[in-house]
Amino acid sequence: MKLFAYWLVFAASASIALVHGLLWRSWLPERVPTHFGINGVPNAWMSRDGALLSYFAGVAITALVLAGLVVLLPRLPVSVINIPNREYWFAEARRVESHLRISRALLLFSSATVLFLVSVFHLTFRASQQVPQSLPFSEAAPFIVAFLACVVAFVVWAFVAFRLPSAPGGPTP
Numbered sequence: 001m002k003l004f005a006y007w008l009v010f011a012a013s014a015s016i017a018l019v020h021g022l023l024w025r026s027w028l029p030e031r032v033p034t035h036f037g038i039n040g041v042p043n044a045w046m047s048r049d050g051a052l053l054s055y056f057a058g059v060a061i062t063a064l065v066l067a068g069l070v071v072l073l074p075r076l077p078v079s080v081i082n083i084p085n086r087e088y089w090f091a092e093a094r095r096v097e098s099h100l101r102i103s104r105a106l107l108l109f110s111s112a113t114v115l116f117l118v119s120v121f122h123l124t125f126r127a128s129q130q131v132p133q134s135l136p137f138s139e140a141a142p143f144i145v146a147f148l149a150c151v152v153a154f155v156v157w158a159f160v161a162f163r164l165p166s167a168p169g170g171p172t173p
Helices: 003-025 048-075 095-127 137-161
Strands: 031-036 042-047
Touching: 003 048, 003 095, 031 048, 031 095, 042 048, 048 095, 095 137
Parallel strands: none
Antiparallel strands: 031 042
């Protein structure tokens, strides 16, 4: 898949966040719970506009930082890119392909991060509709586990994708 397709996935996740926030605007109460204790009971609130501003700002900053890494990656010195076997993968013959591999993975990871933020805010917004307002950990746990699985998958992918290739009929160089 071309890098453009990964940018489209990323743009779709950011668009989902925008539409999600705009849809919830008319349904949120004036006072929105924004932090919950371990028992699921809210212990901090914001105005509706403040909660939405936090949502949009959090998603925008996260998206811009992660997408910014993709844009800056080819311009960064190789010494600041931390992957296994960096010298091998960033040798002149493999540099462009290595940048593309990392960019594709970062865009997918960025999309997963934005969608995780959407899920967290969705649960928070939904909790504002309940009487009494609450957010049980059992509702958030599947999203946390799914995002942590994405983090682990990203790390495992990096180690597998950037291992040294085996020489035909011989040991790994």
